[in-house]
Amino acid sequence: MSVMQDFTKGLWKELPPFRLLLGLCPTLAVTNSADNGLGMGMAVIFVLVLSNMIISMVRTIIPKKVRIACFIVIAASLVVAVELLMQAYAYPLYQQLGIFVPLIVVNCIILGRAEAFAAKNGIAASVADGLGMGLGFTLSLTFLGSIREILGNGTWFGKSVMWEGFEPLSIMVQAPGAFICLGLILAGMNMINIWQAQRTGHEPEALKQGCGSCQACASADTQCRQG
Amino acid sequence: MVGMLRMVLVLSLLCALSGFVLSYLKIVTAPRIEEQVLTYVQGPALARVFTDTDNSLIADRRVFDLDGARVTVFPAFKDGSLLGVALEEKGKGYGGDMGVMVGFNMADDTVAAIGTTTLKETPGLGMRVAEADFTGQFSGLKAPAALSAQGGSIDAISGATISSVGVVEAVNKAAVLYARLKPEIVKAWSGEATSAVSGSPKHRQGE
Numbered sequence: 001m002s003v004m005q006d007f008t009k010g011l012w013k014e015l016p017p018f019r020l021l022l023g024l025c026p027t028l029a030v031t032n033s034a035d036n037g038l039g040m041g042m043a044v045i046f047v048l049v050l051s052n053m054i055i056s057m058v059r060t061i062i063p064k065k066v067r068i069a070c071f072i073v074i075a076a077s078l079v080v081a082v083e084l085l086m087q088a089y090a091y092p093l094y095q096q097l098g099i100f101v102p103l104i105v106v107n108c109i110i111l112g113r114a115e116a117f118a119a120k121n122g123i124a125a126s127v128a129d130g131l132g133m134g135l136g137f138t139l140s141l142t143f144l145g146s147i148r149e150i151l152g153n154g155t156w157f158g159k160s161v162m163w164e165g166f167e168p169l170s171i172m173v174q175a176p177g178a179f180i181c182l183g184l185i186l187a188g189m190n191m192i193n194i195w196q197a198q199r200t201g202h203e204p205e206a207l208k209q210g211c212g213s214c215q216a217c218a219s220a221d222t223q224c225r226q227g
Numbered sequence: 228m229v230g231m232l233r234m235v236l237v238l239s240l241l242c243a244l245s246g247f248v249l250s251y252l253k254i255v256t257a258p259r260i261e262e263q264v265l266t267y268v269q270g271p272a273l274a275r276v277f278t279d280t281d282n283s284l285i286a287d288r289r290v291f292d293l294d295g296a297r298v299t300v301f302p303a304f305k306d307g308s309l310l311g312v313a314l315e316e317k318g319k320g321y322g323g324d325m326g327v328m329v330g331f332n333m334a335d336d337t338v339a340a341i342g343t344t345t346l347k348e349t350p351g352l353g354m355r356v357a358e359a360d361f362t363g364q365f366s367g368l369k370a371p372a373a374l375s376a377q378g379g380s381i382d383a384i385s386g387a388t389i390s391s392v393g394v395v396e397a398v399n400k401a402a403v404l405y406a407r408l409k410p411e412i413v414k415a416w417s418g419e420a421t422s423a424v425s426g427s428p429k430h431r432q433g434e
Binding site: 058061062063065066069070073074076077080081084085087088089091092095 | 230233234237238241242245248249252253256259260263264266267
């Protein structure tokens with residue numbers, strides 16, 4: 001796969017929150033406004049790109065048995081760095097995101113990409129992968145945050161966008177709204193995929209999705225077909 | 228054996244490196260973080276405590292030494308004289324320590340007003356100590372304050388006795404600090420009061 005493909009796969013084909021359904025905890029929790037979604041996404045991009053890069057750099061010297069511990073140390077250090085920088089330069093955002101900043105360290109995307117990609121690929125490809133996945137995550141969170149903020153508060157990035165007399169659906173900015181929006185987005189994405197597949201005459205991708213990051217099923221599938 | 232040693236070595240090296248980098252970053256960002264916390268946590272509380280001042284309370288803050296403990300005092304000037312000072316104290320709340328900024332009038336040593344800084348109380352119950360209905364009761368009070376159940380004048384928030392007691396505790400602790408520091412406060416700002424206030428804000432920053 002070329003570097004470009006490594007980058008673009010995170011944007012649609014393996015879009016982390018909506019296709020792989022990874023990293024749902026921050027996706028659901030902090031997206032009550034577009035601002036928060038964007039801020040959280042930027043923090044994840046920073047951690048993901050750097051952790052992919054560092055892990056790819058040291059992948060040859062890390063013994064296989066302690067690799068997870070090493071990945072966690074690297075990711076945790078980066079997250080603490082983000083937390084300190086955010087406190088120093090974007091304190092209001094830090095107050096909004098609160099506990100979800102330190103929780104980036106247990107975000108499945110970070111460890112998932114480290115294990116599935118960065119530990120097996122070169123530096124350029126790993127950075128491209130981190131950038132693509134991070135950007136996909138950011139766009140997803142901003143999109144989800146925008147929908148919730150517009151419907152639940154009548155604003156977008158803090159600016160009023162709805163007509164006068166618009167009655168905000170306050171449930172959308174509360175926890176249940178996140179689940180409702182996520183479900184609708186997933187349904188919408190599956191619909192687009194099925195429609196696209198029907199047009200090109202392929203088997204709908206949506207019906208066999210879900211294992212993009214581990215690819216164990218995909219390899220088992222090819223083995224079955226070969227056998 | 229070699230493999231085992233390598234595991235220990237790599238992991239220790241990685242942890243040491245990460246510790247070094249993070250402690251360095253913490254030292255570098257510490258002053259900036261302190262400033263941010265002052266602006267976004269103490270700032271709004273200070274604005275509630277002294278609404279009408281000529282100076283920036285945060286920019287003119289000064290740290291006093293009291294038996295080895297560091298106490299930050301925020302002075303409020305009005306028309307060239309020291310109107311009052313604010314200092315923060317902590318009380319035990321239901322969800323951990325509660326920070327309360329307490330302002331004192333220099334003229335008669337009464338509480339000017341209080342404002343909460345860091346609260347982790349239950350929303351709808353303990354959090355209501357931050358509302359003006361509760362905090363307003365402290366204005367003009369002469370310390371020590373006490374809840375009406377203990378014969379004082381402060382009505383506790385029903386269902387949130389622990390939080391209410393915590394705020395009273397913080398106010399009383401601040402009052403003790405203020406009483407002990409007052410001579411030093413007067414000394415620190417009396418000579419400088421005119422220069423700190425008569426100049427324009429731009430001029431003051433050049434000092």
